[in-house]
Amino acid sequence: MEQPLSPPAASTEEAVSRVIVFFETLSPAGVAQLGELYAADARFKDPFNEVQGVPAIQGIFSHMFEALEQPRFVVTGRVVQGQQCFLTWDFLFAFQNFHKGVTQTVRGASHLVLNEQGLVTLHRDYWDAAEELYEKLPVVGALMRWLKRRANS
Template sequence: MPTDATAASTEEAATRVVAFFETLAPADVAALGRLYAVDARFKDPFNEVQGVPAIERIFGHMFEALDQPRFVVTGRVVQGPQCFLTWEFLFAFRNFDKGVTQTVRGASHLVFDDQGLVTLHRDYWDAAEELYEKLPLVGGLMRWLKKRANS
């Protein structure tokens, strides 16, 4: 059973993670090692990696592939060494709909070690609804498939 000290330290670690990601800039990617354990695992609908360098590559690529990506955390639940965040990811595509802000809504499950470092970061979001439907060509197909599945 978690102690009050564990909950407080997890709350502090979660606050650091939220502040970091809500202000994340390209130059900050190299500082992910201050938040993540050396062998931390990261998984989302497109990636499954382990280790800080691999996690840094994912967030570095985000800045290369998208314009003005940013996270807005909309909710947080802390229990024991775990935290569950809900968020909005705002960005613009570089190759089409330039300048049009896109929003992906999702959640992250974080597990912290005794030092308050992230050992597991698992992102949950619906790639079909939140991303594919916004793409030219693929979007039309995804909307059609969704309509057919719901009829």
């Protein structure tokens, strides 16, 4: 008895292109579509979060839109090898409570692992929270800059 043919798996390049378009056009309403790109049990980790499952990952991105003004990603580079990829990006946003309207930029990178269906199973973000975020905050920033000067002297 012949087995039915399963649909062809998306190439990693195609899947990565879809992920890039998704993040570069992400909106509060678009967060609900995350399950179309991520496996149900996908894991996500960044300097502040470590979660598993699409609802938990959606929660992180929903919170981003609640906490920041006009957050958006610009992917600046990508390397794809096998079922993995590494993306470099700029994350642009404005704080809601101070420096209102001043665009801030965090530069970082993401390591993605995709399954045979082209869905993300692991999304790990790498960025320096001290340099890219804490130094931009009023009180904490002064302390971080002072610590940095002390460490470099």
